[in-house]
Every structure is written in C-alpha cells, then in structure tokens.
C-alpha cells in the first residue's frame with residue numbers, strides 16, 4: 001500500500017516540516033492555477049508567496065502552441081509574478097533539445113504551431129513546414145509530384161491545427177532515414193473539455209499517427225518524460241530531492257515527479273480525484289501505485305496554510 005498525505009489535515013508542525021522540505025516548486029498550469037482563462041482562487045497569492053519566501057518557482061506546461069513570451073503575458077495578466085525563465089513549455093524544451101542534439105548544418109521538418117517556429121528561431125535552429133499543407137489533388141498525383149527537401153536532420157511533432165495527409169507523408173518519409181531524429185513535444189491524447197459529447201484530439205493523437213506510419217518511437221520532451229529534469233539540473237542547478245512537483249493529472253504531472261525523484265502533490269481542482277488515488281494506493285499494481293502522489297490538497301490555495309508567515 002502506498003500512502004498519500006492530505007495537506008489539509010497536517011498538524012502545525014507537519015505543515016512547517018512540509019514547507020521546509022523543498023527549495024524548488026514546479027507546477028502544472030491548467031487545472032492547478034487556472035481552468036481555461038479563469039484563475040483558480042488563491043493561486044497567484046500562493047505562487048507569489050513561494051517566491052517571496054525564497055523558493056524557486058517553475059511553471060511547467062505541455063502546451064506547445066505558445067512561446068515563453070506569450071505564456072508570460074497570460075501569467076502576468078492573471079496576477080502571477082513570473083519571469084520568462086520561470087516558464088517551461090514544450091515548444092521551449094523541444095527547441096532546446098534540438099539545439100543540443102541536431103547537427104547545425106541540418107534542418108528540422110516541423111509539424112506544429114508558429115510558437116514552435118519562434119522558439120526554434122530564437123535558438124537559431126533551421127526549420128520548415130509550419131502552416132497549412134493540404135492535399136490539393138488525388139493521392140497518386142500528390143505522390144507523383146511531391147518534393148522532399150534535402151538535409152533534414154529531425155522531424156518535430158507538436159500540436160498543429162493544419163495536420164494533414166501530406167504532413168504525415170512527409171514526416172514519415174524523412175524518418176525513413178534512421179539518422180533523422182524524431183522528437184515530439186508531448187503525448188497528451190486529448191485536451192480537457194467540459195461536457196461529455198466531444199473529444200478534442202491533442203498532440204498525442206497526432207504523434208501517434210506519425211509514429212504508426214514511420215514505425216519509429218519519438219523522443220518526447222514534455223511531461224511525464226524526464227528531459228525537463230536534465231534542463232533544470234543543467235541550467236538552474238536544482239537538487240531533485242529538494243524539489244516538489246504540483247499537478248492535477250497523475251499520468252503526466254505526478255509521474256514526471258516520480259521519474260525525476262521529486263516530491264509530488266496532487267490538487268483536486270482538475271483531472272484526477274481523491275477516489276482514484278485512494279483506489280490506486282490500495283492496488284497491487286506497481287504502475288498504479290506509481291501514480292499515487294506523496295501529498296494531495298483540495299486546491300493550490302490550501303498550501304497558503306503551510307507558509308511560515310501569513311500572506
């Protein structure tokens with residue numbers, strides 16, 4: 001049995017020990033800090049409070065459709081005192097990964113958003129492919145006339161509202177060369193939406209299509225994969241044992257924390273419920289036990305009570 005501790009039920013001493021047990025706070029955004037554009041009550045106070053109490057704060061999102069600068073605007077508008085370097089998005093991580101791993105004489109074929117293009121431009125990685133590329137003819141005519149570019153060293157797949165047959169065709173064809181890197185921003189199957197009648201396909205559905213066609217597995221930079229740990233350690237010298245990951249979704253946020261050796265905390269304002277983690281904690285399946293957070297709280301606002309001085 002894997003135990004999980006409620007922050008809401010900690011004693012005074014327990015709260016102090018909890019607060020003193022980490023120096024770095026990583027938090028997911030959607031479902032923890034806000035729902036769509038609606039800020040979760042108390043979230044800015046708590047995150048700003050961590051900062052003013054000397055904790056290093058990082059906002060970690062699998063969103064690949066916004067640049068760090070665009071995300072910063074959202075944080076600022078919602079009342080979070082963030083700086084660009086506090087924000088870790090998958091478009092930023094993918095650009096960083098390709099800057100370090102791609103032969104600089106080669107270029108990247110991108111299935112993704114203009115935000116990915118901006119992040120690649122920022123680090124000086126050559127790329128092409130962003131924007132519409134639809135089938136203008138029958139498939140045989142397309143295949144007969146398609147022009148594949150030379151010198152493609154990587155295929156990067158993120159969220160792309162123009163995802164199409166020609167894009168799948170091109171990505172898989174470039175990936176036929178086994179030396180061509182295959183990178184994905186994240187593998188979230190769908191976007192959270194309210195209501196039960198629709199499913200909104202996420203980046204994972206696009207990645208899966210390319211993966212199936214190419215017969216290759218991508219290197220994924222987003223949660224729950226641990227590339228982020230390397231970036232945080234190399235760039236900011238963080239100690240994983242003094243780091244806590246806060247999230248609302250166990251198979252991305254909590255799993256990332258577990259894989260990286262961070263402490264983990266689930267807030268119950270988003271995807272997963274207490275009933276689920278309670279069930280998993282009693283299960284014999286190690287994969288389900290891995291999803292059980294060290295701590296849980298009704299909301300991020302609850303963490304206010306652990307601060308040494310009232311906010």
Ligand SMILES: [Mg+2]
Pocket residue numbers: 028029030031032247248249270
């Ligand atoms: Mg979330």
